[in-house]
Amino acid sequence: xxxxxxxxxxxxxxxxxxxxxxxxxxxxxxxxxxxxxxxxxxxxxxxxxxxxxxxxxxxxxxxxxxxxxxxxxxxxxxxxxxxxxxxxxxxxxxxxxxxxxxxxxxxxxxxxxxxxxxxxxxxxxxxxxxxxxxxxxxxxxxxxxxxxxxxxxxxxxxxxxxxxxxxxxxxxxxxxxxxxxxxxxxxxxxxxxxxxxxxxxxxxxxxxxxxxxxxxxxxxxxxxxxxxxxxxxxxxxxxxxxxxxxxxxxxxxxxxxxxxxxxxxxxxxxxxxxxxxxxxxxxxxxxxxxxxxxxxxxxxxxxxxxxxxxxxxxxxxxxxxxxxxxxxxxxxxxxxxxxxxxxxxxxxxxxxxxxxxxxxxxxxxxxxxxxxxxxxxxxxxxxxxxxxxxxxxxxxxxxxxxxxxxxxxxxxxxxxxxxxxxxxxxxxxxxxxxxxxxxxxxxxxxxxxxxxxxxxxxxxxxxxxxxxxxxxxxxxxxxxxxxxxxxxxxxxxxxxxxxxxxxxxxxxxxxxxxxxxxxxxxxxxxxxxxxxxxxxxxxxxxxxxxxxxxxxxxxxxxxxxxxxxxxxxxxxxxxxxxxxxxxxxxxxxxxxxxxxxxxxxxxxxxxxxxxxxxxxxxxxxxxxxxxxxxxxxxxxxxxxxxxxxxxxxxxxxxxxxxxxxxxxxxxxxxxxxxxxxxxxxxxxxxxxxxxxxxxxxxxxxxxxxxxxxxxxxxxxxxxxxxxxxxxxxxxxxxxxxxxxxxxxxxxxxxxxxxxxxxxxxxxx
Amino acid sequence: xxxxxxxxxxxxxxxxxxxxxxxxxxxxxxxxxxxxxxxxxxxxxxxxxxxxxxxxxxxxxxxxxxxxxxxxxxxxxxxxxxxxxxxxxxxxxxxxxxxxxxxxxxxxxxxxxxxxxxxxxxxxxxxxxxxxxxxxxxxxxxxxxxxxxxxxxxxxxxxxxxxxxxxxxxxxxxxxxxxxxxxxxxxxxxx
Numbered sequence: 001x002x003x004x005x006x007x008x009x010x011x012x013x014x015x016x017x018x019x020x021x022x023x024x025x026x027x028x029x030x031x032x033x034x035x036x037x038x039x040x041x042x043x044x045x046x047x048x049x050x051x052x053x054x055x056x057x058x059x060x061x062x063x064x065x066x067x068x069x070x071x072x073x074x075x076x077x078x079x080x081x082x083x084x085x086x087x088x089x090x091x092x093x094x095x096x097x098x099x100x101x102x103x104x105x106x107x108x109x110x111x112x113x114x115x116x117x118x119x120x121x122x123x124x125x126x127x128x129x130x131x132x133x134x135x136x137x138x139x140x141x142x143x144x145x146x147x148x149x150x151x152x153x154x155x156x157x158x159x160x161x162x163x164x165x166x167x168x169x170x171x172x173x174x175x176x177x178x179x180x181x182x183x184x185x186x187x188x189x190x191x192x193x194x195x196x197x198x199x200x201x202x203x204x205x206x207x208x209x210x211x212x213x214x215x216x217x218x219x220x221x222x223x224x225x226x227x228x229x230x231x232x233x234x235x236x237x238x239x240x241x242x243x244x245x246x247x248x249x250x251x252x253x254x255x256x257x258x259x260x261x262x263x264x265x266x267x268x269x270x271x272x273x274x275x276x277x278x279x280x281x282x283x284x285x286x287x288x289x290x291x292x293x294x295x296x297x298x299x300x301x302x303x304x305x306x307x308x309x310x311x312x313x314x315x316x317x318x319x320x321x322x323x324x325x326x327x328x329x330x331x332x333x334x335x336x337x338x339x340x341x342x343x344x345x346x347x348x349x350x351x352x353x354x355x356x357x358x359x360x361x362x363x364x365x366x367x368x369x370x371x372x373x374x375x376x377x378x379x380x381x382x383x384x385x386x387x388x389x390x391x392x393x394x395x396x397x398x399x400x401x402x403x404x405x406x407x408x409x410x411x412x413x414x415x416x417x418x419x420x421x422x423x424x425x426x427x428x429x430x431x432x433x434x435x436x437x438x439x440x441x442x443x444x445x446x447x448x449x450x451x452x453x454x455x456x457x458x459x460x461x462x463x464x465x466x467x468x469x470x471x472x473x474x475x476x477x478x479x480x481x482x483x484x485x486x487x488x489x490x491x492x493x494x495x496x497x498x499x500x501x502x503x504x505x506x507x508x509x510x511x512x513x514x515x516x517x518x519x520x521x522x523x524x525x526x527x528x529x530x531x532x533x534x535x536x537x538x539x540x541x542x543x544x545x546x547x548x549x550x551x552x553x554x555x556x557x558x559x560x561x562x563x564x565x566x567x568x569x570x571x572x573x574x575x576x577x578x579x580x581x582x583x584x585x586x587x588x589x590x591x592x593x594x595x596x597x598x599x600x601x602x603x604x605x606x607x608x609x610x611x612x613x614x615x616x617x618x619x620x621x622x623x624x625x626x627x628x629x630x631x632x633x634x635x636x637x638x639x640x641x642x643x644x645x646x647x648x649x650x651x652x653x654x655x656x657x658x659x660x661x662x663x664x665x666x667x668x669x670x671x672x673x674x675x676x677x678x679x680x681x682x683x684x685x686x687x688x689x690x691x692x693x694x695x696x697x698x699x700x701x702x703x704x705x706x707x708x709x710x711x712x713x714x715x716x717x718x719x720x721x722x723x724x725x726x727x728x729x730x731x732x733x734x735x736x737x738x739x740x741x742x743x744x745x746x747x748x749x750x751x752x753x754x755x756x757x758x759x760x761x762x763x764x
Numbered sequence: 765x766x767x768x769x770x771x772x773x774x775x776x777x778x779x780x781x782x783x784x785x786x787x788x789x790x791x792x793x794x795x796x797x798x799x800x801x802x803x804x805x806x807x808x809x810x811x812x813x814x815x816x817x818x819x820x821x822x823x824x825x826x827x828x829x830x831x832x833x834x835x836x837x838x839x840x841x842x843x844x845x846x847x848x849x850x851x852x853x854x855x856x857x858x859x860x861x862x863x864x865x866x867x868x869x870x871x872x873x874x875x876x877x878x879x880x881x882x883x884x885x886x887x888x889x890x891x892x893x894x895x896x897x898x899x900x901x902x903x904x905x906x907x908x909x910x911x912x913x914x915x916x917x918x919x920x921x922x923x924x925x926x927x928x929x930x931x932x933x934x935x936x937x938x939x940x941x942x943x944x945x946x947x948x949x950x951x952x953x954x955x
Binding site for chain 2: 042043048050051052057058059060072073074092096099100103104105117118120126361362364365366368369371414433443444447450451589590591592
């Protein structure tokens with residue numbers, strides 16, 4: 001396991017222990033665990049409506065792991081899989097941790113992540129360590145951070161891509177992971193890469209920052225670069241991404257991403273969570289001003305070799321198949337295999353190779369299946385497995401002649417389901433099954449539709465034009481199921497009928513999955529959850545009957561118009577009285593009488609916690625390690641760790657004023673002296689006339705002691721001094737925060753604006 | 765070996781007769797009426813996944829399910845948190861929970877008598893590869909306590925053991941006892 005990953009997890013485990021002891025406050029711990037991918041889950045406030053009444057869930061541990069979030073309540077662990085790329089060893093470990101800490105199911109998300117549900121917070125460090133041993137991190141999988149960087153699943157093997165975006169996506173993911181410029185954002189930030197403009201798999205249009213591959217000629221040489229789009233996003237009100245630059249050279253993408261993060265972190269909304277995504281910042285500033293600020297930020301960014309280091313070998317980047325290319329023998333093929341091949345196999349650009357999609361119902365795969373699939377991958381494709389945004393897995397670089405044998409293996413694992421990307425391959429977010437924000441049972445509905453459509457397809461009862469449609473659904477308006485991009489999309493809502501609450505789904509039609517998710521569906525109206533299957537039957541029958549030659553669903557929807565669509569929806573909107581038919585008053589696969597009272601505050605937005613608080617926490621952790629060294633008699637290590645803990649705290653304070661402070665002892669000490677000691681800012685007015693200054697000198701004296709000898713006494717004293725220094729830093733931070741609040745009150749300005757202005761001035 | 769995370773599955777006979785979706789309302793009723801005298805949290809439906817965990821009842825200390833792994837249905841309980849007592853006692857407690865769930869399910873009108881768990885065939889699995897990997901050495905450590913538990917469960921009747929051979933899978937043992945006994949009898953032996 002990489003040393004830095006191991007240390008990060010040790011630190012997180014230490015924070016769990018400190019939280020149990022009540023030494024970390026709720027908001028800080030919540031954001032800390034979110035940034036490790038440990039997310040809340042439904043009922044984690046200890047309240048659940050069981051269909052009769054609200055009941056408390058009497059968990060034994062009284063501690064909380066966030067505001068109104070009980071310690072023992074099961075949570076979700078999100079696992080980042082950059083560009084969805086997986087190898088067999090990683091699949092083995094994912095399978096094992098799902099089995100031992102979750103419920104033996106790995107769930108693939110619409111952003112190429114893996115999620116485990118029902119995980120106890122105290123098990124998360126072990127989960128993280130085991131994942132880290134195969135190069136997987138959960139860092140910044142949730143919270144106000146750069147989320148998983150996604151990319152076309154076909155990148156590198158696609159027949160229409162400009163070039164393989166994989167190494168660029170990978171470099172971006174790891175460059176921004178834990179980067180100081182991404183730590184102070186007010187909300188999440190999503191990045192996607194696409195190999196072309198026209199296919200669907202990159203979905204750049206719905207991302208905060210999207211990169212679309214392109215090349216151009218410059219002085220007779222072909223240059224690689226990207227069209228860059230910004231400010232896209234779904235959510236309650238979807239925004240199309242806007243063109244930022246039609247041609248950004250490849251060497252500029254990392255600094256541009258970094259500069260964009262800086263502007264978002266500095267100027268993005270921090271208080272109103274509903275307006276904190278970057279699309280709202282662009283709206284507020286105006287696109288031209290936003291662009292000007294990003295370019296100005298790019299201009300002043302301190303240079304970083306990592307921006308271009310990875311490019312040296314990029315043209316040589318390739319994947320290694322395990323089998324030689326071959327052709328499929330088309331004689332005597334089994335009809336079942338042929339049906340699967342028609343929907344689940346994509347011929348690669350490389351002759352003799354194909355991509356095989358493993359269709360996963362609702363994105364779920366069992367631990368046993370995943371482990372077995374890892375073996376299949378070892379044999380047929382090696383490290384070339386990816387998770388898709390349609391919640392499936394793909395095996396790339398399958399030698400075409402191996403397809404029948406591969407299909408037989410998948411059949412043995414119950415993984416040979418056809419219909420990938422077809423109407424029966426329904427996409428759904430977790431909804432009320434596990435999500436705190438879920439209104440309706442998206443997975444329940446998706447399961448019903450999936451089973452029904454698979455059965456119909458077996459009987460040949462689905463028209464080809466209908467089979468090509470996409471159905472996607474979300475449990476609420478937050479769009480995790482990407483319902484806006486579906487031909488027929490749904491999101492959960494509720495309606496009052498005769499004093500009772502009835503689960504409904506709002507219908508959207510005519511969204512476009514192609515062209516990187518270029519068009520969002522029109523919202524038409526709401527249909528009771530239990531009537532959705534018959535509604536889909538009606539819509540698809542009408543489409544088949546009324547479509548013009550070759551007319552696609554999106555065009556059909558546009559042609560017949562919203563009025564006709566509304567009539568279709570309205571025909572299914574009635575709800576019989578409770579006394580006549582109770583079945584509509586509960587949701588799919590959940591017989592409890594429907595209620596929305598289980599909805600609580602989601603954690604998608606994370607907690608806005610200033611970076612200084614994380615820095616001070618890190619300083620404490622380092623000084624704790626110094627104490628351990630001291631106990632072990634390792635005095636030099638103890639001394640150095642205590643000194644480092646003061647530097648970490650001092651750096652945190654200085655960076656509230658001077659963001660680009662280099663992470664080196666000399667500038668930290670110098671800037672701390674100038675800005676905090678000489679100005680008296682560090683000195684506490686309540687700690688006696690000299691105390692604050694004395695504490696500051698602990699760092700400054702230790703820093704000046706270049707010829708230090710290491711003894712037990714010196715180390716012991718320094719560990720004590722470091723603790724006092726950190727306490728004083730906490731006090732200083734608190735005073736600054738109160739001072740800012742007073743200033744705000746007098747100016748009547750929103751906090752984020754003032755913070756941002758101060759930071760902008762400091763940076764400039 | 766200080767094992768806490770493990771499970772026991774009692775196989776059903778003719779398990780495919782059961783309409784697994786009927787377990788969803790059944791488990792919700794158990795939560796409403798606190799049928800198992802422990803903290804029950806929610807129902808998780810994985811009926812759409814072939815040979816998966818089926819429909820699960822998520823509890824604080826462990827999970828219940830009509831598990832479908834290997835296309836063989838059975839009532840499983842596995843513990844997630846620390847258990848008190850010595851290892852044979854822990855085995856007995858986990859088995860009791862699985863058997864109690866099996867007895868309640870068998871008697872439930874919702875399932876219409878379709879669930880038949882004779883109790884003479886079970887699978888034990890250690891759900892903790894760090895502590896109990898699927899090795900001979902780990903099994904040797906567990907074996908005495910496990911056999912003591914089986915002696916108690918089957919009251920000295922003969923049985924056969926078959927271990928999972930894939931080292932990547934969990935340490936697990938399938939037990940086939942020669943004689944059947946009603947679930948009540950098995951529960952009484954463990955109480």
